[in-house]
Amino acid sequence: MAWTYYQRALAMIMIITGSFNTLCVKYADQQIVPGQDGQLRHFNHPYMQSLFMFIGEMICLLVFKIIFCYYTRLRNGYEDRSNLTKGSRTFNPLVLIIPAACDVVATSINYIGLNMTYASSFQMLRGAVIVFTGILSVGFLNKKLNRREWLGITFVIFGLLLVGLSDFITMQNQKVNTNSVLTGDLLIISAQIITAVQMVVEEKYTTGQDIPALQVVGWEGVYGFIGICLIMIPLNFIYVIPPFADNSRGTLEATIDAFIQIANCDRLLMAIIGIIFSIAFFNFAGISVTKELNATTRMILDSIRTIVIWIFSLTLQWQTFHYLQLIGFFIIFIGMSCYNNIVIPQLIKKCQCRLRHLNFSVDEEQVINTAADYLEETH
Known part of the structure; x- marks a missing residue:
C-alpha cells in the first residue's frame, strides 16, 4: 500500500529531527566552557540533558491542548478527524508512569554513554534493544520467537561486536582513553535493557488504547520531568571521579554549574534549544509512525538516521572512518530486517x-x- 503525504512527512520528520537531536547532544558534550569555578570544562551534564529532553516532550502536551481547544471552538467536529487530536480522551494517564520511569533511567544512562563514546556508535549500539526486547517478550508476554527472529537477534549481536571492535581499534589509533569509550559503549547497551522493559510494558498495558500521539509524548514528558528533578537532588551531593563527574563540584550532577556553563556560551545554548525542540518533533513523529504504519517501520526509520549521524560525525571529524563499523552497521540492519520480517526477507x-x-x-x-x-x- 502506498504511503500518504502525511505518512511520508512523518517519516522525514522522524529521520531529520532524530538525527539532529543526537548531533545536538554530542555537540553540547564537546563544548568547553567555564563553569561555576571559572575553570574550562566540557559540558558533562547528562542528567540535565535528560531534563531538557523531557521539557521538549512536555511541550507536546501544551501543543495538543492548544490545537484541541482551537478545533473544539470551530464546532465542526474536526477534533475527531484531525491526525493531531483524534483518538481516545478518556484514558488514564497513570498507565504511562512506568514507561516514563523507564525512559528517565534509559535516557540518563544513554546520555552518560554518549558523552564518553562516538555519536555513530551510540546510534548503532542502540540496536541492542531488539535482543533484549525479544528475550523479555518471551519471558513476560509469552511470545514464541520463530527461527527468523532468532536469526535476526544473532545477526544483531554479531554486528554489535564488530562495532565495539571498530571503536577499540579507532581508540588505539587515536590514542583515546580506551576505558572511557568502552565504558560508554557498555552503558549504552545496558540502557537498552531498560528501553526493552519500556517497550514490553507499553505493549502489554497501552496497546489498544487509541491515545493521541501528542498526548502520549506530553504525559511521558510530564512524568519524566518530575522524575528527573527528584533524581537530580541527591545526585548533586554524590561525589564520584571522572569521567562520570567532570564539573566544578565533582558530583554526578551539578545543576547550578550546568546553568552557568549554558549562560557563558551561546553555542551551548543553541544546542540545548535544539535538543528540546528536536526531541519533541522526533517523539511525536515516532509515535505517529507507529500508529499510522507500524512499530517495524519506526524501527527501520530509526536505523536509517544512523547513517545520517555517521556521515555528519565523519564530516565534522568527531571520529575517523573504519570499515568494521560500516560492516557492523549493515549486519545490524540485516538482523533488524530479519527480526521484523521486512526488506531482506521480502527480497529473498x-x-x-x-x-x-x-x-x-x-x-x-x-x-x-x-x-x-x-x-x-x-x-
Whole structure:
C-alpha cells in the first residue's frame, strides 16, 4: 500500500529531527566552557540533558491542548478527524508512569554513554534493544520467537561486536582513553535493557488504547520531568571521579554549574534549544509512525538516521572512518530486517518466486519442445 503525504512527512520528520537531536547532544558534550569555578570544562551534564529532553516532550502536551481547544471552538467536529487530536480522551494517564520511569533511567544512562563514546556508535549500539526486547517478550508476554527472529537477534549481536571492535581499534589509533569509550559503549547497551522493559510494558498495558500521539509524548514528558528533578537532588551531593563527574563540584550532577556553563556560551545554548525542540518533533513523529504504519517501520526509520549521524560525525571529524563499523552497521540492519520480517526477507521471497517462475518457464518450454519433436517424428 502506498504511503500518504502525511505518512511520508512523518517519516522525514522522524529521520531529520532524530538525527539532529543526537548531533545536538554530542555537540553540547564537546563544548568547553567555564563553569561555576571559572575553570574550562566540557559540558558533562547528562542528567540535565535528560531534563531538557523531557521539557521538549512536555511541550507536546501544551501543543495538543492548544490545537484541541482551537478545533473544539470551530464546532465542526474536526477534533475527531484531525491526525493531531483524534483518538481516545478518556484514558488514564497513570498507565504511562512506568514507561516514563523507564525512559528517565534509559535516557540518563544513554546520555552518560554518549558523552564518553562516538555519536555513530551510540546510534548503532542502540540496536541492542531488539535482543533484549525479544528475550523479555518471551519471558513476560509469552511470545514464541520463530527461527527468523532468532536469526535476526544473532545477526544483531554479531554486528554489535564488530562495532565495539571498530571503536577499540579507532581508540588505539587515536590514542583515546580506551576505558572511557568502552565504558560508554557498555552503558549504552545496558540502557537498552531498560528501553526493552519500556517497550514490553507499553505493549502489554497501552496497546489498544487509541491515545493521541501528542498526548502520549506530553504525559511521558510530564512524568519524566518530575522524575528527573527528584533524581537530580541527591545526585548533586554524590561525589564520584571522572569521567562520570567532570564539573566544578565533582558530583554526578551539578545543576547550578550546568546553568552557568549554558549562560557563558551561546553555542551551548543553541544546542540545548535544539535538543528540546528536536526531541519533541522526533517523539511525536515516532509515535505517529507507529500508529499510522507500524512499530517495524519506526524501527527501520530509526536505523536509517544512523547513517545520517555517521556521515555528519565523519564530516565534522568527531571520529575517523573504519570499515568494521560500516560492516557492523549493515549486519545490524540485516538482523533488524530479519527480526521484523521486512526488506531482506521480502527480497529473498521475491528472488525465490522469480527462480520458481523461471524454473516453471524452462520446464514448460522443455515440454513444448518435446511435444514438437514427437509430432515431427510421428509425421
